[in-house]
Amino acid sequence: MIQIENLTYQYNKSEPILSFPNITLDKGKNLLILGESGIGKSTLLHLLAGLIKPITGKILINEITLNSLKNNQLDQFRGKNIGLAFQKKYAIESLNLMNNIKARLFFSKVVVSDERIEVLLKQLDLFDLKESKVSELSEGQLQRLSIALSVIHNPQVILADEPTSSLDDKNCKVVIKLLKKHAKQTNANLIVITHDHRIKPFFQNSIKL
Amino acid sequence: MNIWSISLQNIKTKPLYTFLSVLILSLSIALLLGIQQLQWSFKNQITNNLGEIDLVVGAKGSPLQLVLASVLHLDNPTGNISHSEALKIGKNPLVKYSVPISYGDNYKGYRIIGTTHAYTSLYKAEIEKGNQVENAMEVILGNDVALKLNLEIGDSLKSSHGLVQNSFEEHHNLLTVVGILKPTQKVIDRLIVTSLESVWEMHEHEDEENHQENHNNIDHHEKEITSLLINFKSPRALLTFPRRINKQTKMQAALPKYELHKLYEYIGVGFKTISLMAYLILVISGIIIFISLYKMVKERSFDLALFRTYGASNFQLIKMVFYEGLIIVFSSFFLGILLLKVGINTILFFMENNQHQSILQEIPSKNLLQIAILTIIVVVISVSLAIDPIIKMNISTILSNEK
Numbered sequence: 001m002i003q004i005e006n007l008t009y010q011y012n013k014s015e016p017i018l019s020f021p022n023i024t025l026d027k028g029k030n031l032l033i034l035g036e037s038g039i040g041k042s043t044l045l046h047l048l049a050g051l052i053k054p055i056t057g058k059i060l061i062n063e064i065t066l067n068s069l070k071n072n073q074l075d076q077f078r079g080k081n082i083g084l085a086f087q088k089k090y091a092i093e094s095l096n097l098m099n100n101i102k103a104r105l106f107f108s109k110v111v112v113s114d115e116r117i118e119v120l121l122k123q124l125d126l127f128d129l130k131e132s133k134v135s136e137l138s139e140g141q142l143q144r145l146s147i148a149l150s151v152i153h154n155p156q157v158i159l160a161d162e163p164t165s166s167l168d169d170k171n172c173k174v175v176i177k178l179l180k181k182h183a184k185q186t187n188a189n190l191i192v193i194t195h196d197h198r199i200k201p202f203f204q205n206s207i208k209l
Numbered sequence: 210m211n212i213w214s215i216s217l218q219n220i221k222t223k224p225l226y227t228f229l230s231v232l233i234l235s236l237s238i239a240l241l242l243g244i245q246q247l248q249w250s251f252k253n254q255i256t257n258n259l260g261e262i263d264l265v266v267g268a269k270g271s272p273l274q275l276v277l278a279s280v281l282h283l284d285n286p287t288g289n290i291s292h293s294e295a296l297k298i299g300k301n302p303l304v305k306y307s308v309p310i311s312y313g314d315n316y317k318g319y320r321i322i323g324t325t326h327a328y329t330s331l332y333k334a335e336i337e338k339g340n341q342v343e344n345a346m347e348v349i350l351g352n353d354v355a356l357k358l359n360l361e362i363g364d365s366l367k368s369s370h371g372l373v374q375n376s377f378e379e380h381h382n383l384l385t386v387v388g389i390l391k392p393t394q395k396v397i398d399r400l401i402v403t404s405l406e407s408v409w410e411m412h413e414h415e416d417e418e419n420h421q422e423n424h425n426n427i428d429h430h431e432k433e434i435t436s437l438l439i440n441f442k443s444p445r446a447l448l449t450f451p452r453r454i455n456k457q458t459k460m461q462a463a464l465p466k467y468e469l470h471k472l473y474e475y476i477g478v479g480f481k482t483i484s485l486m487a488y489l490i491l492v493i494s495g496i497i498i499f500i501s502l503y504k505m506v507k508e509r510s511f512d513l514a515l516f517r518t519y520g521a522s523n524f525q526l527i528k529m530v531f532y533e534g535l536i537i538v539f540s541s542f543f544l545g546i547l548l549l550k551v552g553i554n555t556i557l558f559f560m561e562n563n564q565h566q567s568i569l570q571e572i573p574s575k576n577l578l579q580i581a582i583l584t585i586i587v588v589v590i591s592v593s594l595a596i597d598p599i600i601k602m603n604i605s606t607i608l609s610n611e612k
Contacts, residue, residue, distance in 0.1 A: 011603075075517070
């Protein structure tokens with residue numbers, strides 16, 4: 001379960017304070033957050049991932065208050081429980097595809113069987129590319145790798161930041177379906193933020209920032 | 210998967226920077242080690258090879274040359290002195306014992322020195338195999354000579370005239386090996402020791418042959434030696450003894466300790482200059498490593514932010530950069546040592562006529578450790594400066610900006 005209350009954030013003193021609506025999301029439910037660029041959608045996602053700390057307000061993920069965690073506890077919590085998928089630049093360039101997965105698991109301190117890695121990569125049609133350099137992958141393959149990296153460690157919360165904006169209608173549909181499918185497999189919360197209205201029909205819950 | 214392997218992969222993706230960093234760092238390490246090795250060898254050479262020699266008496270000329278030739282066996286001698294005159298000096302009550310030496314020949318570049326049994330005791334050299342020289346035309350070998358030339362007791366050798374190896378001025382007489390000395394780490398290891406009589410015999414023979422061209426007023430029957438090495442009963446003799454010889458005889462007396470110290474002072478300026486340059490290069494290589502790591506941190510800030518989203522702590526990212534620095538240091542250190550060995554061997558190869566008199570010694574591990582620590586300090590400083598952006602980075606800003 002995810003709960004957000006009275007959340008505000010400010011990048012630096014000269015910039016306006018961003019404030020966010022209260023949100024409550026039950027376990028296993030998905031949420032679409034729509035909004036135009038520049039109104040702090042990504043900021044909300046980063047707050048949820050514990051990458052930055054709010055000025056005021058409270059974030060509760062599965063009974064744990066993120067604000068109360070110390071830095072290293074927050075790193076560990078994020079590694080185990082959160083999966084982030086991005087719009088672009090999804091992986092570490094100096095590592096090949098398989099090593100990206102392995103590095104992700106290493107930092108998350110989560111042990112996953114080789115079988116699970118194989119199954120996941122096959123589902124995403126990436127298994128044959130496991131030795132490939134990141135720079136050799138196509139846009140679509142990178143997008144799928146980003147999904148693999150966000151779900152491989154069975155997180156409680158999957159956060160996707162504009163996962164479809166650079167994709168055509170067909171691939172847009174594929175990506176959303178994959179994200180939803182993997183969220184369902186592990187009973188995780190999926191939160192997608194986007195300005196892409198094409199994906200609105202796929203979600204029951206949506207809010208507008 | 211661990212941080213080491215990620216660091217290694219990172220390094221592999223920027224070969225040019227890595228190559229540059231390793232190259233300049235290893236050069237400065239080689240230079241630092243090289244200068245230390247030279248300085249160490251030189252110091253060692255002075256303290257070690259003096260043995261018990263307090264004073265050298267030889268023909269007039271440069272005192273330094275006399276010392277170099279008679280003590281370190283590096284330069285040509287200043288000339289000859291009369292054996293009977295030298296014997297008179299040796300009988301002085303202030304003298305504990307004296308050793309005449311005479312030379313002018315070599316075998317395959319190793320100097321043959323005619324002397325008495327006392328010579329080996331100057332260096333406390335003991336016989337390993339065989340026995341001391343008893344008759345003319347017998348030799349004992351320094352340990353290095355026996356090893357390098359693969360000579361055994363009973364072998365005979367034909368010496369050549371002069372101090373440098375050549376084949377066109379060979380003597381006809383054969384010298385026979387009767388003994389081999391234990392290693393001493395001193396100059397005697399590289400010498401072939403025989404009796405004064407052997408040297409005289411070889412040269413008398415030659416004088417007869419070259420009688421016409423070599424003709425001069427010197428009485429052929431007067432025996433000559435190159436110099437006399439003296440050990441005093443008390444150091445007080447050093448105050449008066451050399452002055453008396455310099456004033457009252459045609460010979461000169463040189464204090465090896467003083468001459469070599471003077472030489473060391475001269476060369477010391479060079480050592481200092483090169484050391485300074487080496488340290489400067491070390492600092493420059495530190496700056497280059499800093500720049501390359503700093504650039505890496507800046508250029509790949511998104512990668513680093515991505516690691517943070519995976520749950521990596523700041524400390525892990527710092528470790529990652531630090532390991533990259535360490536990999537550069539270790540490869541540079543080994544490359545540096547390799548460069549040094551290759552460099553020194555190349556120099557020795559081109560100075561071939563001196564190779565047998567090489568004064569180089571292995572650098573002591575203490576100095577090696579010192580330079581290793583110094584290098585690590587420089588790299589730690591440059592890494593610490595380079596990781597500054599990691600500590601200050603706002604992951605959210607980086608992730609948003611990359612879109």
